[in-house]
Amino acid sequence: MASTTDAATSHAASIGPIAVDPPVVLAPMAGVTNAPFRAICRRYGAGLYVSEMVTARALVEGNPKTELIAAFAPGETPRSIQLYGVDPRVVGDAVGRLVDDGRVDHIDINFGCPAPKVTKLGGGAALPVRHRLAAAVLRSAVRAAGSVPVTVKFRLGIDEDHLTHIETGRIAQGEGCAAVALHARTAEQLYSGTARWAAIGELKERLEIPVFGNGDVWEAPDAMAMVAETGCDGVVIGRGCLGRPWLFRDLAEAFAGRPVPDPPSLGEIIDVMVEHFDLLAEWFDPHRATREFRKHAGWYLTGYPTGPTPRRELSQLSDRRQLLDVLARLDPTATMTDNARRARRGHTNGPRPVSLPDRWFELRDSDDGIDAAAGDAASGG
Ligand SMILES: Cc1cc2nc3c(=O)[nH]c(=O)nc-3n(C[C@H](O)[C@H](O)[C@H](O)COP(=O)(O)O)c2cc1C
Structure with missing residues (x-):
């Protein structure tokens, strides 16, 4: 056996009516977490498996490519989708369609995309700065979702001088979101450095709704350490499961207090x-x-x-x-070499200054909408 956990307690989390047990969520990853990948991961353990990011406007316009990204395999449950949008009305319309057609069980809103083509127009990770607009997007989503739970996933903020995670968490809670997920890096960091788990703990202390921690869970013991250090309700797994869907089996074992198996041959x-x-x-x-x-x-x-x-x-x-x-x-x-277990995979780029619209911080209290082009297809992250 590779390692054991000393946690004999079992953990479970919930997102509104959805029990997430073990408290493990597959992170939305554009170009990766489509139905086939989710099916492979789900085979190794229960939890919540979020779709690729879907652009709200493309969904409202009935774009056929978007329809395929937003589709679930027969029998897939719970059906969890991530939406990207900046216009409260468009996000509400997209949510309304999905819910009215009975197509989803959970909706996550992306406030963390750091792609320059998105942030330079004020979308993704830039949006939380404009807290009123961010609140309006979430309000519209929650209202249109009815009994379907809405969550939001965000980063620490733009950079060290502009941290917004606590404020965004409070807004999400105030607008009726069922839970939040924090990728504990700034947009400026992109995927560099290490995720600052202490900030996840800080957010957990400030909110009553469940807080899911995200960033740098490469192996099952990392998840246990994140929960122990931060008190978070569950973990969100991104790059650690790329090419390693069996990480979900390890996580299920670890959260059940059982030994973690060796990597497969x-x-x-x-x-x-x-x-x-x-x-x-x-x-x-x-x-x-x-x-x-x-x-x-x-x-x-x-x-x-x-x-x-x-x-x-x-x-x-x-x-x-x-x-x-x-x-x-x-x-x-052949077996996996020991020093490869934590080998980085997926994105590792950054840091990089964040492109933002002119006077973005001066406009932080504005009620205005932003450039409609910011609602066009983004690229995840
Ligand atoms: C290929 C790739 C695509 C991603 N796409 C999205 C996305 O569409 N939406 C999102 O919220 N995060 C996206 N992310 C970020 C992950 O969800 C996660 O927050 C990030 O990878 C940090 O977690 P990790 O250290 O477990 O990988 C993406 C990450 C990668 C590597």
Whole structure:
């Protein structure tokens, strides 16, 4: 056994009527957390598995690509979606449609996207500065959602001089959100440095609604440490599960106070890879699956002693046959090297100054809306 946890207590969290047990949430990740990936993760443990980010305006306009991103596999439950938007009316419309059509069980609102094309227009991680507008977006979402719980996910703020997490948490609570999730980095940090878990604890102390902590949970003991250090109600898992859906099994064991299993052998990973590819091909089409799977292949093989050739081949994958050929040459008994367990995967970039609209901080108390273009497709984060 790799490690054990000393927590004999079991934990559970709730988001409105949804029991999140174990208290583990798959973070929304654009380009990653589509229905096939969620299905693979869910196999390893219960919890809440959030969709890719969906742009509210594209949903309202009935964009077919957006409809596919917003779709759930038959039987998927609870159905959890993340929406991005800056216009209270558009966000309310999008929520209303989803709820009236009975398409979702949980809605998360993205206030954390640090992409320059979004923040420079005032959207994503820039929005909490404009606290009245942020409140209006949440009010509109909560009102349209009726009994479906709404949550919001945000960062610490723009940068060290402009921390907004406590204020945003209070606004969310005041507007009727069922819970909040804090990625404990500023927008300026992007994915650099380490997440400041102490800020999660600070937020937890100030709010009555559940607080989910996010940032740098790479292994199950990290989650236990985050809960112990911050008192947060649950953990949100992003990059740690890329190529490692079995992290959800480890988390379920750890939260139940049981020993955490060793990482799977390469043989188990190979089976998961083929299954993941097939689910993607079924959900999209074989061509798109091939393109989507290239990044996953690299993540799956991280930490296994395969040598560079299979990784290179899979990064240029051309079809399912090639996938099977490359995987057939790997040693299924190989195990993950110890020092690879915490290997970073996914984004690591930053820090980078945040692009903002002119006079953004001077306008913080303004009631005006912002440039409609800020409501266009964002790119996550
Ligand atoms: C590829 C990728 C895409 C992401 N897309 C989104 C997104 O659409 N919405 C969002 O709120 N966060 C997004 N994030 C941020 C994660 O949800 C999470 O907050 C962040 O990765 C920190 O958690 P971690 O340290 O567990 O990875 C994304 C992260 C990555 C790596």
